[in-house]
Amino acid sequence: MEIVGNGFVAGALRSIAPRHPGVVALAAGVSRIRPDYVHLDLAREAALVTEQARRCASRGTRLLYFSTASAALYGTPGCSGTEDCRHAPRSWYGEHKLAMEQLVRRSGCRWLILRLTHLVGPGQRPHQLVPALVAQALGGRVRILRGASRDLLDVDDFVAMTDLLLGTGIEGETVNVASGRSTEVDAIVDHVAALTGTDPVRTYVEEASRHTVSIERLRSLSARTWTFGEDYYKGVLDRSVGALLRERATR
Template sequence: MSMEIVGRGFLAVNLRPIADRHPETVALAAGVSWAAGTSDADFAREADLLEEVAARCVATGRRLLFFSTAATGMYGAVDGPGREDSPITPATPYGAHKLALEQRLRASGADHLILRLGHLVGPGQPPHQLIPALVRQMRAGSVRIQREAARDLIDVADVIAVIDRLLSQDLHGETVNVASGAAVPVEHIVDHLERRLGLEVHRDYEDAGAHHVISIEKLNALVPETAAMGFGPDYHRRVLDAFIASTAATSAR
């Protein structure tokens, strides 16, 4: 028996290599992943799926791995770095939805581990997500930037390594931020992509966006291996370089 992975998308595919190591876990890697393109119907479908999978975990005694968000929708209104125990007022409908699902999971009686994720980056991610969308806009010659927007980028390979380590521990009912801990202005992300792609693009600025920092103090304590992952103010450059290299390799096939 191996870990049951509910879902077939970007995160689900990346979880497959560690599935055999965690047979006691059911990973719910399906549902709403697009904060800007959701509807009440999408939210309801994910809530129903969570109820179904949680009930199954209660019946079988398996642990449910649930993926929430550490992005602006969750921590955008928090004073200071967003911690797992911070009082939260969700800043978007998406954030409110994910927080409500966390609460429903805790009330379900299912053994669980909740991971609040930063912005995952890696080969094969959906085109609507931040980095593929930025690259597509830039290749078309123009990019839209919110002046106050910042994002915490983390390589999906590092996320999977962290998940593997967390699932190997005796964690029950815990909530853990999985991010790099660095809030990178979107303009700086565009700067780096522009240099690496050899482009010179027009920038349309909007006086909008939110800047928040995700605390990874708990993550670092639980997974000391993060010290070797290079998290910090320059980490995003390596993440972006790896993404560009992977898409170039795919295009060359």
């Protein structure tokens, strides 16, 4: 597998790259909001997707594109969280990712689109969910969207799911890659606080809808049950927060 990108997802995929020749994994998309540069960031990703899709079409390789299964796409009240949910995205980011998906589908290349939930693991960048929560907790104050929930997935489980899906040879599919468990952000903060030994003040801001990501298509296509318990998120946080605290201790 050829990996385009050098971030968290790209690094996680390197362990399975030799197993999947003929695949180009595009792991270099927009992952954060930079208000002063947002249009440049979106244009950059659109140009990169177009370039890589053309390369794959000319070479007969399969393009693996990573979209989103976050609340930006599935956060509209009443959305089923399935890949064919027709509810409108809640943000420019969700709209952008849908536009990139359409660009891939219409490019003429062989493709597989994976919609990723909130991946968690060592090596994440500071702006991502868990590192940001840890930094806030250690700083004594956490900002929370009232009523928000998040589906957390350990990066190792993401790699295992991607490995299985690529191994089947499927293409022309859009698949959610998630735990299928929606956890209240308050509960996530509770566990982060316990792990960091803090008791941060919680500031609640605008209302957010609870969203759930369906993994029925993932189960069907990968021929694996993929069942995660109610406390799955705690194990995910144990590993990630522990690594973050050890890293801070060595600075």
